[in-house]
Amino acid sequence: MVRYTVRRLLQAVPLVFGAAVVTWILIHAAPGDPIVALAGEDGDAGYYAMMRERFGLDRPLHEQLFVYLGRLAQGDLGFSYRQNRSAVSVILDQLPATLLLMVPALAVASVIGISVGTLAAARKNSALDNTARTATLLGHAVPVFWLSQVLLLLFALRFDWFPVQGRSDARAGYEGFRALLDVGHHMVLPIAALVTVYVPPIMRVTRAAVIENLDEMYIRAARARGQSRRRVLIRHALPNAMLPIVTVIGSQIGFMFAGSVLVETVFAWPGLGRLLLSAILARDFAIITAMLLMLSVTIILMNLITDLVYSLLDPRVRHGT
Amino acid sequence: MTEPLLSVEGLRTHFFVEAGVVKAVDGVSLEIRRGEVVGLVGESGCGKTVTSLSIAGLIEPPGRIVDGSVRFDGTELVGAPERVLNSVRGPRIAMIFQQPRASLDPVMSVGRQISQALRSGTGMDRPARRRRAVELLNRVGISDPDRRVREYPHQLSGGMAQRVMIAIALAGEPDLLIADEPTTALDVTVQAQILELLRELQAANDMAVILVTHDLGVVAEIADRAAVMYAGRIVEECSVSELYDAPLHPYTVGLMESRPAASHSKSRLRVIPGSVPVPLDLPVGCSFAPRCEARSATNLTVCTEQAPQSVSPRDGHRVRCWLHG
Numbered sequence: 001m002v003r004y005t006v007r008r009l010l011q012a013v014p015l016v017f018g019a020a021v022v023t024w025i026l027i028h029a030a031p032g033d034p035i036v037a038l039a040g041e042d043g044d045a046g047y048y049a050m051m052r053e054r055f056g057l058d059r060p061l062h063e064q065l066f067v068y069l070g071r072l073a074q075g076d077l078g079f080s081y082r083q084n085r086s087a088v089s090v091i092l093d094q095l096p097a098t099l100l101l102m103v104p105a106l107a108v109a110s111v112i113g114i115s116v117g118t119l120a121a122a123r124k125n126s127a128l129d130n131t132a133r134t135a136t137l138l139g140h141a142v143p144v145f146w147l148s149q150v151l152l153l154l155f156a157l158r159f160d161w162f163p164v165q166g167r168s169d170a171r172a173g174y175e176g177f178r179a180l181l182d183v184g185h186h187m188v189l190p191i192a193a194l195v196t197v198y199v200p201p202i203m204r205v206t207r208a209a210v211i212e213n214l215d216e217m218y219i220r221a222a223r224a225r226g227q228s229r230r231r232v233l234i235r236h237a238l239p240n241a242m243l244p245i246v247t248v249i250g251s252q253i254g255f256m257f258a259g260s261v262l263v264e265t266v267f268a269w270p271g272l273g274r275l276l277l278s279a280i281l282a283r284d285f286a287i288i289t290a291m292l293l294m295l296s297v298t299i300i301l302m303n304l305i306t307d308l309v310y311s312l313l314d315p316r317v318r319h320g321t
Numbered sequence: 322m323t324e325p326l327l328s329v330e331g332l333r334t335h336f337f338v339e340a341g342v343v344k345a346v347d348g349v350s351l352e353i354r355r356g357e358v359v360g361l362v363g364e365s366g367c368g369k370t371v372t373s374l375s376i377a378g379l380i381e382p383p384g385r386i387v388d389g390s391v392r393f394d395g396t397e398l399v400g401a402p403e404r405v406l407n408s409v410r411g412p413r414i415a416m417i418f419q420q421p422r423a424s425l426d427p428v429m430s431v432g433r434q435i436s437q438a439l440r441s442g443t444g445m446d447r448p449a450r451r452r453r454a455v456e457l458l459n460r461v462g463i464s465d466p467d468r469r470v471r472e473y474p475h476q477l478s479g480g481m482a483q484r485v486m487i488a489i490a491l492a493g494e495p496d497l498l499i500a501d502e503p504t505t506a507l508d509v510t511v512q513a514q515i516l517e518l519l520r521e522l523q524a525a526n527d528m529a530v531i532l533v534t535h536d537l538g539v540v541a542e543i544a545d546r547a548a549v550m551y552a553g554r555i556v557e558e559c560s561v562s563e564l565y566d567a568p569l570h571p572y573t574v575g576l577m578e579s580r581p582a583a584s585h586s587k588s589r590l591r592v593i594p595g596s597v598p599v600p601l602d603l604p605v606g607c608s609f610a611p612r613c614e615a616r617s618a619t620n621l622t623v624c625t626e627q628a629p630q631s632v633s634p635r636d637g638h639r640v641r642c643w644l645h646g
Contacts, residue, residue: 216423218423218424218425218427220374220379220424221424221425222434225411225438225490225493226409226411226412226493227407227437228407235429239428240427315430315475316427316428319475
């Protein structure tokens with residue numbers, strides 16, 4: 001198991017470098033000049049030149065790329081000209097805020113998706129199943145930025161149940177537990193929006209996998225030894241259906257930064273999504289490349305973790321048959 | 322005479338599919354006494370498996386028991402609530418299946434699956450169930466049961482998996498074991514071992530057994546009585562010795578003659594012409610009539626007009642055939 005993990009991690013190294021090269025080239029191929037974005041338009045040509053030299057932007061592109069990769073190999077993800085500090089420290093500052101939304105959203109979505117999917121599978125083509133499937137389709141179809149805005153308009157502005165934007169109410173100056181509660185209050189709407197995005201794939205995969213397993217012979221055999229329908233569903237069909245479910249949840253964790261951009265922007269949540277958007281607008285190359293690199297590393301790691309979870313869940317994977 | 326342990330009467334199990342109604346079991350009556358071994362014999366698709374699943378109340382939609390009764394030890398099982406059926410299945414009526422490895426949950430250890438069968442009704446705690454699981458594995462002839470109890474189905478061979486299934490079935494000390502083609506998927510040498518084990522356990526526990534099989538050799542090996550099924554009905558029912566010495570129904574005669582062992586000379590095997598009728602489109606009259614050589618020889622017209630009733634030309638021997646009615 002340890003050897004396997006180490007081997008997989010080593011295999012990931014060239015993949016990460018490949019991803020780094022591709023993102024770096026893509027970003028430098030895109031229009032826009034970081035110096036102009038930083039110093040403003042119609043600035044002094046001499047000042048522009050000085051800035052370019054300072055950040056090494058005057059050198060040929062391929063040289064810049066090699067410098068970048070060389071630093072990357074030493075664990076240096078780049079320097080944000082705009083924020084005047086390392087890209088990693090900027091990202092680490094924003095990471096907790098994003099996790100604060102993503103982790104609960106994914107947990108809630110997993111619980112809802114798995115339980116509704118399992119129930120829908122047990123009562124295939126019932127009213128419950130049809131309602132759940134229609135709702136999933138809607139959840140899939142509705143763009144998340146639109147849904148976020150509707151949630152805002154309805155529950156924040158119209159009914160005034162939840163705060164409009166941000167992570168906390170700065171003017172109220174809450175302390176201790178009251179401050180936590182305030183943050184929680186701010187979390188509800190963005191999490192609701194994210195849950196709507198996360199639930200449909202989890203529910204659909206759960207439903208399909210449970211239905212498939214309910215047809216298996218060991219289900220009939222378990223019923224033949226007196227197990228009730230409910231126990232057979234929860235103790236046999238669901239555990240056997242876990243592999244595809246874990247795969248979907250794993251891939252959603254992998255893409256969570258990407259998915260957070262729209263929701264964080266609408267709710268003005270100070271997380272990675274908003275950071276990425278502002279970095280793109282400001283042509284802050286270091287931040288963009290570092291974030292995309294982190295995104296690919298997260299996805300690679302999640303794939304590895306998913307595979308490790310497989311072996312926990314399924315003895316056949318564990319024993320390599 | 323005492324009341325039979327299981328008495329099936331006029332059982333009809335139909336499957337309501339898009340193409341129409343498949344009458345998989347269409348009027349099966351069968352009685353089994355305590356400690357008796359009955360072979361339920363027939364070709365694939367004749368309704369043997371559906372009959373055994375119907376007895377255990379394990380028919381799932383689109384299938385449904387549309388008529389008939391299954392009385393087990395005084396309790397009517399057709400239409401009984403799930404709660405009652407769940408308490409009968411396992412401790413009273415146990416089943417083993419054709420595909421032993423596919424019948425075990427791949428992600429649950431062997432020990433836990435035996436444990437499940439011990440849960441209902443025994444009131445044993447977890448360590449006691451564990452000990453009993455090891456005992457049962459030992460009982461069905463699995464070596465090193467302390468290790469095997471922690472293993473998973475994919476680590477077992479087919480023969481061992483069937484032994485585990487038998488251990489699970491024995492866990493509740495059932496009165497009736499329904500064995501649905503228990504040896505069909507196994508190697509020939511393993512088949513003999515499993516049959517031997519079944520026979521030994523049956524005698525030791527005085528357990529009634531319904532042995533569902535297409536293999537007349539298996540029936541001869543361990544059954545007391547045989548019931549031959551054709552197109553959803555039992556066409557002949559008699560002792561195993563009469564099945565071999567004096568079969569009455571032309572279908573049974575055909576089955577006996579088509580056994581490879583029946584003729585030791587190198588003559589060609591006899592076959593029954595034609596094939597099993599499509600259950601969606603059963604012929605009027607006797608369902609075997611289109612394939613029946615005896616009918617073409619005697620030219621009975623009634624065979625294609627009216628279904629024969631079950632008659633008893635000899636004591637303990639019933640047959641559904643116009644030649645004998």
